[in-house]
Amino acid sequence: MSDQSSTKPYLVRAIYEWCTDHGYTPYVAVSVDDQTRVPRAHVRNGEIVLNISGLATHKLQITNTELTFTARFSGIAEELWVPISQIAAIYAKETGHGMAFDVPKPLAEAPGLREVSAPQPDAPPDDDPPPSPPTGSRPALRRVK
Numbered sequence: 001m002s003d004q005s006s007t008k009p010y011l012v013r014a015i016y017e018w019c020t021d022h023g024y025t026p027y028v029a030v031s032v033d034d035q036t037r038v039p040r041a042h043v044r045n046g047e048i049v050l051n052i053s054g055l056a057t058h059k060l061q062i063t064n065t066e067l068t069f070t071a072r073f074s075g076i077a078e079e080l081w082v083p084i085s086q087i088a089a090i091y092a093k094e095t096g097h098g099m100a101f102d103v104p105k106p107l108a109e110a111p112g113l114r115e116v117s118a119p120q121p122d123a124p125p126d127d128d129p130p131p132s133p134p135t136g137s138r139p140a141l142r143r144v145k
Helices: 008-021
Strands: 026-033 045-053 058-062 067-073 078-081 087-093 099-102
Touching: 008 026, 008 058, 008 087, 008 099, 026 099
Parallel strands: none
Antiparallel strands: 026 045, 026 087, 058 067, 067 078, 087 099
């Protein structure tokens, strides 16, 4: 790797500034790893999307190495810390315009090769008829007061 620093933090700051200048809500998509400090209850499939607008955050800082701020989740103030390397995208909520980035996958989570068995050509075809639908009265809804 060269001595040059990454352009990613500069691009993140530029898109953030563009969003706020145009009245858009800046969102960041974050790939969560062990180093990322975010509310785990809101992480889905190893990712979290965060609103980083001035109204949603307090003490927001975007440095060359990290994104830090305080935000409320379910009424509880939490300190968030995201390495710049884990930011997968920054974009305007209203338009979807922004920029996506490559995020390195941890070695422990990198997909590995696994053995796959080939289908058996001698297996008899499955000629069982599909199961018949259950018989009975028609489903109905009733009003509960």
